[in-house]
Amino acid sequence: MATPASDPTPARTLLQIGEVAERVGLSLRTVRYYEEQGLLTPESRTAGGFRLYSEDQVDRLLLIKQMKPLGFTVQEMCELLEARDVARGADEGDRAAARARLANYAERAAERLDKLRRQLRDAQGLAEQLRDEATATAPGR
Amino acid sequence: MATPASDPTPARTLLQIGEVAERVGLSLRTVRYYEEQGLLTPESRTAGGFRLYSEDQVDRLLLIKQMKPLGFTVQEMCELLEARDVARGADEGDRAAARARLANYAERAAERLDKLRRQLRDAQGLAEQLRDEATATAPGR
């Protein structure tokens, strides 16, 4: 299933960093930066050292990209993803704790969402107000 | 008019920076920083140099605070506010151009809004997903 021990040859296409960056819409530098910060490690490397990424990792990067607007720092995302990994892992004991941490992050995400929503409302009114002022043939005088 | 020459004593309460900062919810430092960047100049100063702000300027600061979430840089807000000032000003000729610029900013604000909305949607799904993973009694196994 998720971890097919019966399939020794991982024939899944592995991409190198350029492909990945292009697909996700990040620069090579940024992808390496994220790695440096512990956000994702390439699944493997070529003999020569080229990074090789799986499709899952591309998804992970996309996830990261979606998370940013929530105002999470790289470090937070790092911890969050790590918790998620554990929560999906095999170790029953660790999973509970990891899920708790995940819940914690989920809650924070929800808070950020609310904040975002409020900001959006404010900003919406503000944008309208701007438009009004811009298009008013003559101000209130 | 806007400048009542017949009222020599501007009895409007002027606040000094501490009051202003507290009301708006910014630090003194930030208020001074905004001034440094050209966002707002205190209406006047005491003989000794203390900054004095009008109520209008408090509003302006609140406006600025609401604008930030839209991703405008301080410089952009600076230009925007300046355009607004001119658009409200007396000079008929300048007003047209200023309103055009304002419209430009309004449009950009609208774009940012859309972007915000999209991000919000993404993030919303993401937060749910997180919650699901966190609360799942057992993952898909």
Add this chain to the structure above:
DNA sequence: ACGACGATTACGACGCGTGACAGTTA
């Protein structure tokens, strides 16, 4: 003259990347 408040200046730090470069690999 006292205590709260403010001015100015300057150094620093955090978060998030972005070059630039010289060497290696495909």
Add this chain to the structure above:
DNA sequence: TTAACTGTCACGCGTCGTAATCGTCG
């Protein structure tokens, strides 16, 4: 050969925090 990739170091930007030192207000 050429394009893509490597690691490393350092830099920049925006947004303030903080502290020192000194002046002002009532």
